Structure formats: C-alpha cells, structure tokens
Amino acid sequence: MNVIPYLTFQGTTEEAMNFYAKALQGEIVQLDRYSGAPGMQIPEGWEDKVIHGRVKFGGDNFLYFSDADRDVVAGNSVSLAVEFDSEEAVNHAFNVLADGGSVFMPLGKTFWGALYGKLTDKFGINWDLNHTLKSE
Missing domain, CATH: 3.30.720.100 (Signal recognition particle alu RNA binding heterodimer, srp9/1)
Known part of the structure; x- marks a missing residue:
C-alpha cells in the first residue's frame, strides 16, 4: 500500500x-x-x-x-491517494472512512481498470482510494 x-x-x-x-x-x-x-x-x-x-x-x-x-x-x-493491494482492503477502508463523512464518488469500477472511490472523512480529510484490477 x-x-x-x-x-x-x-x-x-x-x-x-x-x-x-x-x-x-x-x-x-x-x-x-x-x-x-x-x-x-x-x-x-x-x-x-x-x-x-x-x-x-x-x-x-x-x-x-x-x-x-x-x-x-x-x-x-x-x-491522500492510497493504492491498495486487494479489493477487500479498499472496500474496508472506504466503508470505515465514509462513515460520518461525505462520499464524492462511490467505490466502483472505472474506465481506467480500477476499483476507485473519492470521499471526505468525518475529520475533513480528502481521500482517493484505488485498487488496480487485474487484466482478464
């Protein structure tokens, strides 16, 4: 990470x-x-x-x-942009950080081949959470 x-x-x-x-x-x-x-x-x-x-x-x-x-x-x-090693880790972080915060872009698959979400946590810190998906 x-x-x-x-x-x-x-x-x-x-x-x-x-x-x-x-x-x-x-x-x-x-x-x-x-x-x-x-x-x-x-x-x-x-x-x-x-x-x-x-x-x-x-x-x-x-x-x-x-x-x-x-x-x-x-x-x-x-x-803060964080690149995660697994879908489970990015999902966990997104759910915890979103609790009490504001979601700008829900966690979801993107055109650039990642699972990505953007939010501001309850303390006012902005986060870009990304997990690059493996090519199929």
Whole structure:
C-alpha cells in the first residue's frame, strides 16, 4: 500500500505538473484528459483539462494531479491517494472512512481498470482510494 499526495487545481494542472516535474527533476508518466473519460458529463471547455496525471520523481515517489470544476482553495485542494493491494482492503477502508463523512464518488469500477472511490472523512480529510484490477 502506498500513500500519495493528490493535488487538485482549477484548470492549471498541466502547468503545475510541468513545474513540479522540473523542480523535482522528475517526469510526467501519465496525463489523461477529461475528453478520454467515456460517458462522463464534461463541463464546457474542460475537454482538454487533466482528469488524472502522475509525476514520478526521486525513484518511486509520485505526486498525483487533477483539474476540478469546483472551487479549489487551500486545504481542500490536497487529498491522500492510497493504492491498495486487494479489493477487500479498499472496500474496508472506504466503508470505515465514509462513515460520518461525505462520499464524492462511490467505490466502483472505472474506465481506467480500477476499483476507485473519492470521499471526505468525518475529520475533513480528502481521500482517493484505488485498487488496480487485474487484466482478464
């Protein structure tokens, strides 16, 4: 299991990714745009914005990134992304963290081949929980 900071911006994610990759002498290893999300309601003008991106640096360290069409202010622009090794572990964590919190995206299968959910726990901490499913 890995914990990864997830940074959210309001339309400037690609610029931020380039900036942090340069600063940390890393590289952008993933950059997915909203236009690649099948069946998703995309806000007008957001087709080329970043739905998910990853910068790898210093060996096996990562920062995750995304653009959001909601108000992004200090404090709510960072979440903890956790990559789980099993469906059971991600289900357990999601259910415990969701108790008394607010679910933004229920845990479910995604177009990127994962079991994923996004929530804010009862203490106000934002979480992105992910388990990459094995290819069949």
